[in-house]
Amino acid sequence: MLFDQGPLKDLVAQLTKLPGIGRKSAERLAMHLLRAPTADVHALAAAMLEVKERIQLCRVCFNLTETQPCAICSDEARRAEAVCVVEQPQDVVAFEKTRAYDGKYHVLHGALSPLENIGPDHLRIAELLARVDAGGIREVILATNPNRDGEATASYLAELLAGRPVEVTRIAHGVPVGSDLEYADSVTLKLSLQGRRKM
Secondary structure, X not given: OOOOOHHHHHHHHHHOOOOOOOHXXXXXXXXXXXHOOHHHHHHHHHHHHHHHHHOEEOOOOOOEEOOOOOOOOOOOOOEEEEEEEEOOHHHHHHHHHHOOOOEEXXXXXXXXXXXXXXXXXXXXXXXXXXXXXXXXXXEEEEOOOOOHHHXXXXXXXXXXXXXXXXXXXXXXXXXXXXXOHHHOOHHHHHHHHXXXXXX
């Protein structure tokens, strides 16, 4: 078979390591690369190498950056007293697209997950506590994902921060805009009732 030996086999094996890429998708991508102009393949390889060489973690918030500290941490117009704690760098991107938050961030790089052997030492929790203990932060917004691991992480962080002079808040959960209540699950409806606000 075409993909069972040689460089195509090696390429497919590497492509299947990418998230969301199964064997069939990897084979299609390999064939696309094989048919693509050599210059395009070189440009792709160069872009991947450049990202690995130039992108690093911000020493303050652990977001992805090319500069130290990152643009958000060094922006004096942003509120330094509010820190939004998220699981991954892509969560920062999602919040920034809303243009509704003007504070700083802290990226954990994951969530607590006993089933996957991810404990507190695997995340940037100690660094968050050090930032809070250094002073100047008045609110920590827990914006982990509303799933089992995200909720466990938020609860764990809330316990750790309970004895510190900061307000700990959790992002609201509930019914998505544009959806119908009849299609919402019971947990979502319950959270939407608990997170209700005055109008």
